[in-house]
Amino acid sequence: MKRLVVVESPTKARTIRKYLPDSYTVEASMGHVRDLPPSASQIPEKYKKSGWSRLGVNVEEDFSPLYIVPTDKKKVVKLLKDALKDADELYIATDEDREGESIGWHLLEVLKPKVPVRRMVFHEITKSAILEALENTREMDTNLVEAQETRRVLDRLVGYSISPLLWKKIAPKLSAGRVQSVAVRLLVMRETQRILFIPASYWGLGAYVGASGAIFEANLSQTNGLRLATGKDFDDNTGRLNEGTVDGKDCIVLSEPKARSLEKALPLSKWIVQSVDEKTVKSNPYPPFITSTLQQEASRKLRLSARETMRVAQKLYEQGFITYMRTDSTNLSAEAVTAARTAIETRYGKEYLSDGARQFANKVRNAQEAHEAIRPAGTEMKTASELRLSGEEASLYDLIWKRTVASQMAEARISRKSVIIGAGDGENASIFRASGQTVLFQGFFRAYVEGSDDPDAALEDREQPLPDLKKGDVVKLESLEAKGHATKPPARFTDASLIKVLEQEGIGRPSTYASIIDTIVRRGYVRRDRSQLIPTFTAFATNNLLESQFTSLIDTGFTAEMEQVLDDIADGKAKALPYLKSFFNGKDGLEAKIAEGLDKIDAREVSGIIFEKWNPYVVRVGKYGPYVELEKEGEDRKVASIPFNTSPGDLEAADLQGFLDEKDRGDDILGIHPDLEMPVFVKKGPYGHYVQLGDDEQEGKPKRISIPKTIDPADVDFKVAVKLLELPRELGNHPESGKVIKTNIGRFGPYVQHASVFASLTKDDDVLTIGFDRAMELLLKKEAKSKPLRTIGEHPESGELIEVWDGRYGPYVKHQRVNASLPKDMSIESVTLEEAIFLLSERATKKKAPKAKAKAKPKAKKAATTAKKKPAAKKKPAAKPKAPPKNK
Helix, strand or coil: CCEEEEECCHHHHHHHHCCCCCCEEEEECCCCCCECCCCHHHCCHHHCCCCCHHHCEECCCCCEECCECCHHHHHHHHHHHHHHHCCCEEEECCCCCHHHHHHHHHHHHHHCCCCCEEECCCCCCCHHHHHHHHHCCECCCHHHHHHHHHHHHHHHHHHHHHHHHHHHHCCCCCCCCCCHHHHHHHHHHHHHHHHHCCCCEEEEEEEEEEECCEEEEEEEEEECCEEECCHHHECCCCCCECCCCCECCCEECCCHHHHHHHHHHHHHCCEEEEEEEEEEEEECCCCCECHHHHHHHHHHHHCCCHHHHHHHHHHHHHCCCECCCCCCCCCCCHHHHHHHHHHHHHHCCHHHECCCCCCCCCCCCCCCCCCCCECECCCCCCCCCCCCCCHHHHHHHHHHHHHHHHCCECCEEEEEEEEEEEECCHHHCEEEEEEEEEEEECHHHHCCCCCCCCHHHHHHHHCECCCCCCCCCEEEEEEEEEEEEECCCCCCCEHHHHHHHHHHHCCCCHHHHHHHHHHHHHCCCEEEECCEEEECHHHHHHHHHHHHHCCHHHCHHHHHHHHHHHHHHHCCCCCHHHHHHHHHCCCCCHHHHHHHHHHHCCHHHHCEECCHHHCCEEEEEECCEEEEEECCCCCCCEEEECCCCCCHHHCCHHHHHHHHHHHHHHCCCCEECCCCCCEEEEEEECCEEEEEECCCCCCCCCEEEECCCCCCHHHCCHHHHHHHHCCCEEEEECCCCCCEEEEEEECCEEEEEECCEEEECCCCCCCCCCCHHHHHHHHHHHHHCCCCCEEEEECCCCCCEEEEEEECCEEEEEECCEEEECCCCCCCCCCCHHHHHHHHHHHHHHHCCCCCCCCCCCCCCCCCCCCCCCCCCCCCCCCCCCCCCCCC
């Protein structure tokens, strides 16, 4: 009997093939084979005149989705149909979550199998897990499918309904999203806190004292009977003490003069121990990883973004090294617990085992306890080196291995000691506090310390022992220093901290966190600065509109409730249709809010970003980006562009005036061009400084040349400006082709050019002085790269070659006009034809981003979309599934 097994990716298919008998054929669907139309051009002709067609959801007939097979998936579908012709049974082996269930259901709808269908699920790709899954198949879970479909419909309704409103009221190409807009709001709120923040200053004293041959640190905590004010006592928005806290009564804000006075007086007195408090505490290990905690730790320890973490984890899973990486359960199977405990006893000793198998309570809302935590696959608990992993794969696997093993290890025991020391008398009477700790038993610290790459180094840092002291002992003052302090604004979000808040608030699900962050960065709402996520001015303007018109939609509580509804649908406790109707239709539904917003929202008002500290300046977002505006009575309105890399929270009124001043200075003429008799300017635009020939009032577009980053705009005088305007500069003729070699400045900086070959200049090259020989050297190096590094094979659809090339940002696979970067963990030599096709397919899908158009909704006759029947009643495993679920 021949059996066809369908999975999502070529890598997963290749791994599973190793464990199946020869009678099984494994093919990859390359993700979803059917989806809502990504653009107007892919809407079937018979639906284009329907008012709802641009949404891809028939809001007039029970919110039925309009599904199509995308152009780039038609060949995949044909290959799967051909493979199915020779099969006696079909196994759907997509991932076990909602997305995987949805992919499987769509496969059945497109393939329309006439043979028995089995749904096989597994959370790790090992031989035992695959063979067990073959023996324990089930039906498609129509509740999971309906929950995923409802999520997809909700996302489409929000995105395709609100985005056109943003285009009209703020700027083109903006987008809104059911979850992404809530994430943007969180970032904007944090940046707003930084803008409103007023620093407070206070002083303290730090001492080093000695006893029994040891020197340790102690800090001033009280003086003259009052505790010292610290950062937590001050209001971030006023810079003054919190309401209800009185200086001189509840605490004392130590001034610099008083601190200096104590610095001189206290060394003259005895320093005597007033009390010693010592206790032993236990530190328990952390639960095994779930998706969110893995992303957080990988961000802290490995400096990986959430997207990079999931990419590497996906690779590890598909190769059979870890269990399924999209999970919100901290459960470990009995086999995994046994494997971890065996590894602990073998590597660390029996004393490092916990008293018994440890399971952890799940703190994530609506966690799916039937799933398992992320852990090393199998029952051997092999290390990264034993598996011969390298690079990011090895680092992430090692993190997962240590966290899993540590979860079954004994608690660490720590001795903590606090010493109170008195010094001075009268109004100078002061109390200093010293704290220390000693690790009595390392326990799970031997394997894992959260936030640290090196457990041994982290343990050394935790060891801060204090000498044996008792009340009445005199200690020797070694040094005393007055120290000034200032409060700091709230820290910006990182991938790790944003994911933590999203999880705590119940926004999104583990499988969505990486895509949420990636989306808001890609769409210009957030930019990355090292690990920081900084909202742009566009994010502020968009948030203004959403807060004014769609308050509930971006409320964290409302979004969390929406996730609960989706969970209830997945559990069979709720139906989709009533919720979709209440969400979209009705007096306060999304449709009514959109119509109201078109008339009610003042575009100028919502695009303005106003803070008192910036007064009288206003920041606005327009068609060409953010700009500062200054309007004074009796004076002309002034505006100037704000560079895109400007952080709102770091901006002061003086900076805004600086942008205006710089624009005014840019209108000063450096001189008149000697040959063309036209004025020469230095100006600044959104992307940096440039030289301009001619003014903006002349006929035709004035010539502009960017000033290279190697030249300070302040150093550009008339002579340099004229040289820049002479670009492009001819250097000579190529010795073989006879064609001219030129040098110029382009979008990516200075370069030399020969025919269609462009070579970037290095930081040591000067575009104004580079000669022919150096240009030839750069071009020869570039031309050597103009040949593919490797030819992988022919594309099954076009028959044209798929090649690996070396690019500006690393190697990539190329087919026709589609280029897809190779992941960092995939080498040029190892990438297979299947993997290359998958990467190109994913890239082609992203390039076809949805471009809905804002049009008045015509009154249309009801039109039927892809028919959807009610879900089938539960049947025995191996039975052919019924038609798709209906939103009810």
